[in-house]
Amino acid sequence: MAIKHKITQATYVVTGASRGIGKAIAHNLAARGADLILISRDKKSLAATAAEIQAKHAGRAVATLSCDLADRKAIEKTCAEIKKKHRALAGIINNAGYARPGYFHELPADEFEKAISTDYLGAVHLTRGLHDLVIKGGLISFTSSVVGFMGVFGYSSYAGAKFALIGFAETLRQELFARGIQISVLCPPDTATPGYETENKTKPYETAALSESAKLMTAEAVAEKYIRGVTKGKFIINCNFESAMLYRLHGIWPSLVFSIMSGMIRKAQKKKSQ
Numbered sequence: 001m002a003i004k005h006k007i008t009q010a011t012y013v014v015t016g017a018s019r020g021i022g023k024a025i026a027h028n029l030a031a032r033g034a035d036l037i038l039i040s041r042d043k044k045s046l047a048a049t050a051a052e053i054q055a056k057h058a059g060r061a062v063a064t065l066s067c068d069l070a071d072r073k074a075i076e077k078t079c080a081e082i083k084k085k086h087r088a089l090a091g092i093i094n095n096a097g098y099a100r101p102g103y104f105h106e107l108p109a110d111e112f113e114k115a116i117s118t119d120y121l122g123a124v125h126l127t128r129g130l131h132d133l134v135i136k137g138g139l140i141s142f143t144s145s146v147v148g149f150m151g152v153f154g155y156s157s158y159a160g161a162k163f164a165l166i167g168f169a170e171t172l173r174q175e176l177f178a179r180g181i182q183i184s185v186l187c188p189p190d191t192a193t194p195g196y197e198t199e200n201k202t203k204p205y206e207t208a209a210l211s212e213s214a215k216l217m218t219a220e221a222v223a224e225k226y227i228r229g230v231t232k233g234k235f236i237i238n239c240n241f242e243s244a245m246l247y248r249l250h251g252i253w254p255s256l257v258f259s260i261m262s263g264m265i266r267k268a269q270k271k272k273s274q
């Protein structure tokens with residue numbers, strides 16, 4: 001029953017494309033012949049990424065649009081600009097996002113709203129604005145996280161937004177199936193990106209201790225897993241053995257995952273208090 005998206009030479013919109021995982025996905029798509037519209041906020045880094053992609057993959061059309069995806073009006077303007085020039089899209093890759101770890105009781109109220117606006121509503125509004133351009137056999141994807149299917153200490157604001165994305169994607173998968181549009185959700189584990197470096201600055205020590213046991217992936221390896229996943233018609237795309245196992249185990253035995261996680265957290269807390 002799965003729709004298997006084939007990467008085409010038509011145009012893909014990629015958000016959060018100026019660095020990290022989004023940039024690696026954009027490079028990977030360009031290498032397979034796709035044209036691109038790259039979206040993020042900072043114009044300079046967008047232009048630099050577009051130039052880098054064009055230098056590496058001659059002949060590819062790479063447009064850039066600066067847009068704050070936490071701002072609905074700005075998204076509507078961006079969608080209107082895209083619609084002026086494009087009648088069809090091969091895919092919408094909703095990848096932009098960020099994590100601001102911290103203890104729940106220390107995170108400001110605004111942080112919860114900012115996370116939902118950026119990591120969840122940004123993808124919802126962009127998809128609302130552009131889905132009618134996506135061709136039959138096209139792709140709409142979302143970058144959630146391992147923290148999008150299981151809560152992890154320190155990620156209370158982020159988990160809400162990333163869980164919401166999976167629910168939204170599951171619904172779209174049913175509603176857009178008749179139009180032949182594939183819906184996928186990428187769930188990266190810890191990945192070496194500028195965003196991950198920023199995240200590390202505010203991680204509670206328990207969160208850092210949990211991360212220690214996880215293998216850090218490169219953005220390029222995550223992008224390759226993503227492309228392989230979408231071309232196989234996968235809905236949830238896990239990138240390594242550990243996250244695929246966690247996904248399954250959490251689905252069938254969440255209390256066991258909770259026991260393992262809380263054991264690791266207690267161990268970290270004990271170590272710190274010694």
Ligand SMILES: NC(=O)c1ccc[n+]([C@@H]2O[C@H](COP(=O)([O-])OP(=O)(O)OC[C@H]3O[C@@H](n4cnc5c(N)ncnc54)[C@H](OP(=O)(O)O)[C@@H]3O)[C@@H](O)[C@H]2O)c1
Binds near residue numbers: 019041045067099146
């Ligand atoms: N790295 C990890 O360990 C990891 C793990 C799981 C999931 N993820 C998810 O993977 C995605 C990419 O993360 P990354 O690590 O590659 O992050 P990154 O290196 O910080 O890159 C984030 C990208 O998103 C853009 N962006 C951020 N906020 C935006 C906004 N409000 N409006 C428009 N663009 C915005 C950034 O550009 P501007 O700042 O110029 O806007 C940048 O292009 C995110 O959704 C993240 O939650 C990452």
